[in-house]
Amino acid sequence: MPWTHKSPRGAAPAAGPAVGLVIGLVIGLAPAVGGCSPGSGTGGPPVRDGEPEPGASRSGPPQALVTWAGDMCRVATALESWQAESAEEIAEIKNPPEDSVLDPDFQVQNYLSDAPGKVEQLIRRLDEMKPSGLAAADRLHKAWERELGRVDPEISALGDFSVIHSLGEKEQLRRAERIAGLVASVRAPEPDLKALAGKDPGLGEAHRRAPGCAAGNGSESPAPELTAALPAAADGEDYGACRDGNCEVLVGGQEIITVGDLELHIAVEDGDPGPDYLDDDRGHDWAASTGRAMASNLVHAARALGAMPVPAPPS
Secondary structure (H helix, E strand, O other): OOEEEEEEEOOOOOOOOOOOEEEEEOOOOOOOOOOOOOOOOOOOOOOOOOOOOOOOOOOOOOHHHHHHHHHHHHHHHHHHHHHHHHHHHHHHHHOOOOOOOOOHHHHHHHHHHHHHHHHHHHHHHHHHOOOOOOHHHHHHHHHHHHHHHHHHHHHHHHOOHHHHOOOOHHHHHHHHHHHHHHHHHOOOOOOOHHHHHHHOHHHHHHHHHOOOOEOOOOEOOOOOOOOOOOOOOOOOOOHHHHOOOOEEEEEOOEEEEEEOOEEEEEEEEEOOOOOOOOHHHHHHHHHHHHHHHHHHHHHHHHHHHHHOOOOOOOO
16 A cells, blocks of 8 residues: 655745655654644623723724634634535545545545544634623624534544544544534534624624734635745655665655655645644644644554565665
């Protein structure tokens, strides 16, 4: 079974690759990007609907409300993006394209292992939001927490990375289909942010000003393109250097790298890593998702090497 790694290309964290992928065999390379901001609760004294935040200027919405609206827009947009990607991925898993370069086993395992992190990232984003200052808006926030909390435990159990590789093909597919159904079942609570913004002038103005909302309709503003230089690869694009199992090469597209009798199929494609790649958490979330994918790849590589050991290079 060929070993395949698929990595996003395009937008990337400052410490990660922008175009292509640097792969180290024997000594692996992975982006190390730090941290996430500490969460904060959504508690606070009760506020009547329409009442401005204490100390806020009457000339415009308080900045806390503008920030809250932007964060809520990003959560809604991230969910929509994840749902679209999930539907596309499960369709490819069930009916792989003839020209697909991805190993089917890797694709379903990667889908399973990514799902728990994605729902947890949405929940963490909600948890980090501060109170809006409006009772109706804070009720919407709580409703979002309940809706995502409804699917989180089952998705986390189905995508448990510690057991995925011990499952049979049919059970992996069953779990993937169930996760896809749970993801698709998540619905934005009603009344949603757009409806609340239409009823409350202050929230409506905050919604229009929020950097995370475009044209006041709840969609996310285009994120600025991020670029970063790739680290230098010791062997450049000399893939023949990998034959003895010890190399560091740059891959910018699709390549088949031979290590002894083992073929490593590597594909780097354009694409957005998805809803976990937003704001200040983007580096942490991207690294977590990539780490799970790399771990899955290493399991495949270890199994392949166990079946067909690479002979030691001549002395």
